[in-house]
Amino acid sequence: xxxxxxxxxxxxxxxxxxxxxxxxxxxxxxxxxxxxxxxxxxxxxxxxxxxxxxxxxxxxxxxxxxxxxxxxxxxxxxxxxxxxxxxxxxxxxxxxxxxxxxxxxxxxxxxxxxxxxxxxxxxxxxxxxxxxxxxxxxxxxxxxxxxxxxxxxxxxxxxxxxxxxxxxxxxxxxxxxxxxxxxxxxxxxxxxxxxxxxxxxxxxxxxxxxxxxxxxxxxxxxxxxxxxxxxxxxxxxxxxxxxxxxxxxxxxxxxxxxxxxxxxxxxxxxxxxxxxxxxxxxxxxxxxxxxxxxxxxxxxxxxxxxxxxxxxxxxxxxxxxxxxxxxxxxxxxxxxxxxxxxxxxxxxxxxxxxxxxxxxxxxxxxxxxxxxx
Amino acid sequence: xxxxxxxxxxxxxxxxxxxxxxxxxxxxxxxxxxxxxxxxxxxxxxxxxxxxxxxxxxxxxxxxxxxxxxxxxxxxxxxxxxxxxxxxxxxxxxxxxxxxxxxxxxxxxxxxxxxxxxxxxxxxxxxxxxxxxxxxxxxxxxxxxxxxxxxxxxxxxxxxxxxxxxxxxxxxxxxxxxxxxxxxxxxxxxxxxxxxxxxxxxxxxxxxxxxxxxxxxxxxxxxxxxxxxxxxxxxxxxxxxxxxxxxxxxxxxxxxxxxxxxxxxxxxxxxxxxxxxxxxxxxxxxxxxxxxxxxxxxxxxxxxxxxxxxxxxxxxxxxxxxxxxxxxxxxxxxxxxxxxxxxxxxxxxxxxxxxxxxxxxxxxxxxxxxxxx
Numbered sequence: 001x002x003x004x005x006x007x008x009x010x011x012x013x014x015x016x017x018x019x020x021x022x023x024x025x026x027x028x029x030x031x032x033x034x035x036x037x038x039x040x041x042x043x044x045x046x047x048x049x050x051x052x053x054x055x056x057x058x059x060x061x062x063x064x065x066x067x068x069x070x071x072x073x074x075x076x077x078x079x080x081x082x083x084x085x086x087x088x089x090x091x092x093x094x095x096x097x098x099x100x101x102x103x104x105x106x107x108x109x110x111x112x113x114x115x116x117x118x119x120x121x122x123x124x125x126x127x128x129x130x131x132x133x134x135x136x137x138x139x140x141x142x143x144x145x146x147x148x149x150x151x152x153x154x155x156x157x158x159x160x161x162x163x164x165x166x167x168x169x170x171x172x173x174x175x176x177x178x179x180x181x182x183x184x185x186x187x188x189x190x191x192x193x194x195x196x197x198x199x200x201x202x203x204x205x206x207x208x209x210x211x212x213x214x215x216x217x218x219x220x221x222x223x224x225x226x227x228x229x230x231x232x233x234x235x236x237x238x239x240x241x242x243x244x245x246x247x248x249x250x251x252x253x254x255x256x257x258x259x260x261x262x263x264x265x266x267x268x269x270x271x272x273x274x275x276x277x278x279x280x281x282x283x284x285x286x287x288x289x290x291x292x293x294x295x296x297x298x299x300x301x302x303x304x305x306x307x308x309x310x311x312x313x314x315x316x317x318x319x320x321x322x323x324x325x326x327x328x329x330x331x332x333x334x335x336x337x338x339x340x341x342x343x344x345x346x347x348x349x350x351x352x353x354x355x356x357x358x359x360x361x362x363x364x365x366x367x368x369x370x371x372x373x
Numbered sequence: 374x375x376x377x378x379x380x381x382x383x384x385x386x387x388x389x390x391x392x393x394x395x396x397x398x399x400x401x402x403x404x405x406x407x408x409x410x411x412x413x414x415x416x417x418x419x420x421x422x423x424x425x426x427x428x429x430x431x432x433x434x435x436x437x438x439x440x441x442x443x444x445x446x447x448x449x450x451x452x453x454x455x456x457x458x459x460x461x462x463x464x465x466x467x468x469x470x471x472x473x474x475x476x477x478x479x480x481x482x483x484x485x486x487x488x489x490x491x492x493x494x495x496x497x498x499x500x501x502x503x504x505x506x507x508x509x510x511x512x513x514x515x516x517x518x519x520x521x522x523x524x525x526x527x528x529x530x531x532x533x534x535x536x537x538x539x540x541x542x543x544x545x546x547x548x549x550x551x552x553x554x555x556x557x558x559x560x561x562x563x564x565x566x567x568x569x570x571x572x573x574x575x576x577x578x579x580x581x582x583x584x585x586x587x588x589x590x591x592x593x594x595x596x597x598x599x600x601x602x603x604x605x606x607x608x609x610x611x612x613x614x615x616x617x618x619x620x621x622x623x624x625x626x627x628x629x630x631x632x633x634x635x636x637x638x639x640x641x642x643x644x645x646x647x648x649x650x651x652x653x654x655x656x657x658x659x660x661x662x663x664x665x666x667x668x669x670x671x672x673x674x675x676x677x678x679x680x681x682x683x684x685x686x687x688x689x690x691x692x693x694x695x696x697x698x699x700x701x702x703x704x705x706x707x708x709x710x711x712x713x714x715x716x717x718x719x720x721x722x723x724x725x726x727x728x729x730x731x732x733x734x735x736x737x738x739x740x741x742x743x744x745x746x
Contacts, residue, residue: 192726
């Protein structure tokens with residue numbers, strides 16, 4: 001028996017249950033375990049949000065302190081992982097590098113059973129920024145950086161390793177808020193891929209590896225890179241308006257706008273846009289933010305499209321001095337909390353995720369030996 | 374709008390269309406692009422089947438010759454991949470090693486656009502057996518094997534690299550037939566994961582990496598390893614009968630039996646069982662096959678369960694001298710043809726695969742600062 005509906009892309013199909021977040025549910029907006037994303041992005045640090053997703057409640061001070069200390073103590077890379085990263089060329093896409101780092105760590109520090117799942121989740125949260133920064137510097141300059149830093153948060157730690165200097169409080173806070181916005185988003189494609197992987201009772205590393213490979217695509221996390229490439233084509237707002245109109249007339253897809261689930265607005269966009277504006281002012285930027293706003297206006301006017309999180313994340317990350325190719329990897333750092341929480345949730349009430357397909361191929365046909373073909 | 378049905382695990386939900394295979398469709402049995410699996414396993418070599426899946430028709434002799442030559446010429450590993458494999462310890466699970474090899478190759482030889490997809494698919498088919506054998510020998514003995522062999526087929530090549538000697542014609546043929554059986558199976562979990570990854574327009578390596586990580590689980594490809602572990606617990610058929618009855622009374626799940634889609638029988642099981650019987654006789658085996666048959670009888674009698682492909686694949690692989698931990702990786706070698714064909718099919722008519730979820734978490738609740746928790 002199969003239920004045949006118009007299910008292309010499983011749009012609107014309920015594929016399971018979750019207690020992690022509401023996306024586009026009437027009246028709720030976007031919440032993580034009941035807390036609004038606006039509150040979390042403004043009042044909590046990313047590590048509180050990661051704890052909330054993994055363990056179910058916001059941490060008390062002692063819990064948060066212990067969590068931060070555990071993460072800080074696990075930032076260093078095993079020697080074999082450094083050796084693996086050193087083999088990956090500068091030309092490699094950083095998402096491919098993170099995917100490989102995750103997979104290789106699964107060989108070095110395997111998850112022996114589901115009893116290990118929180119340990120592995122915390123290790124991955126701690127190590128991804130270090131792994132990316134290590135490879136980034138080694139591939140470009142041959143410099144083997146120290147992956148320790150005095151920074152207590154992931155945001156500060158990554159900025160410190162990337163730039164080699166202590167970040168400003170505002171930069172730290174901006175990146176931290178973006179991590180909160182990126183941390184979790186229900187059954188998006190990468191999270192769903194991670195749950196499909198977990199549903200065969202495979203290990204945490206395999207599930208997160210699936211998540212990274214899926215996030216990489218331009219219809220998902222890769223959108224923030226593509227948004228930046230678009231914005232950077234233009235020298236001022238009027239130029240942007242002309243360029244976007246031309247692109248639309250050529251039916252080009254503009255990345256960073258619209259959403260499978262949201263219909264009118266992405267609640268995350270307002271938060272990241274405000275950060276982009278603040279960073280723009282602090283940077284004395286005269287064009288990048290104005291160009292971004294104009295692109296938003298044109299798409300709203302011409303196509304009734306609204307920006308999603310990826311669009312203003314692009315300019316915000318540029319103001320933080322982050323190279324475009326590292327934008328989607330930053331999404332990985334944050335979403336690892338959501339992916340891991342979904343794997344844990346999937347395992348708690350597992351059923352193999354195995355849909356079926358409509359067959360549209362040739363009818364049964366007789367085999368012909370190769371000499372008769 | 375969401376369609377809320379009893380969709381746990383998406384059982385019976387049509388998630389898309391395929392022209393690649395029929396699984397459990399009335400009257401058709403299992404076919405690959407219209408050809409019955411029984412015909413293909415008996416009359417074709419695996420490379421003909423891989424060509425059929427990738428390119429749509431059975432190859433003519435000249436096409437097959439050129440395909441075999443291309444695959445043979447691409448078996449060697451890049452130096453950086455050898456260096457990566459050399460970092461992965463003997464204790465690593467070979468599935469984690471293959472997952473990492475696939476991901477690392479994506480850094481070294483990226484797919485620049487969908488125009489590369491057939492090149493990448495062929496490269497992966499050619500290189501996986503070499504990569505696994507290279508790591509297997511290096512991790513155990515420090516021996517850096519030559520990954521070239523004079524064997525024209527993947528089955529012969531892998532047996533040659535594994536054992537270091539030319540395989541017998543019967544061993545070659547048995548492994549080859551098992552590859553055909555494992556090559557493709559509609560929207561199973563690993564193929565579905567690969568399609569979810571591909572649906573964000575991510576690259577072929579990411580999709581295949583998702584496939585490997587998903588296949589690894591004991592509810593999917595990992596079942597053949599678990600079946601072998603079960604069979605090897607017993608010294609004779611009566612012992613097996615007692616052991617299985619005990620396991621059933623403890624509600625233990627027996628791997629290698631039953632199937633999400635098939636209701637009465639797995640058409641692949643008859644073929645692999647016959648190979649297991651032939652190899653058993655050739656090996657002068659007195660127990661292993663008999664134990665396997667008794668386990669089948671007990672599960673049929675007690676639970677009305679039938680063996681799936683994984684059950685007799687286990688003993689067949691044992692007769693070929695293949696270590697248990699390499700069973701699921703052999704599944705990867707073959708299924709790479711199916712995964713790649715599905716990625717190509719997904720891309721040809723892509724829609725992002727993004728379902729939705731029923732929210733069962735806390736109601737919206739006010740944020741409380743950490744000092745008030």
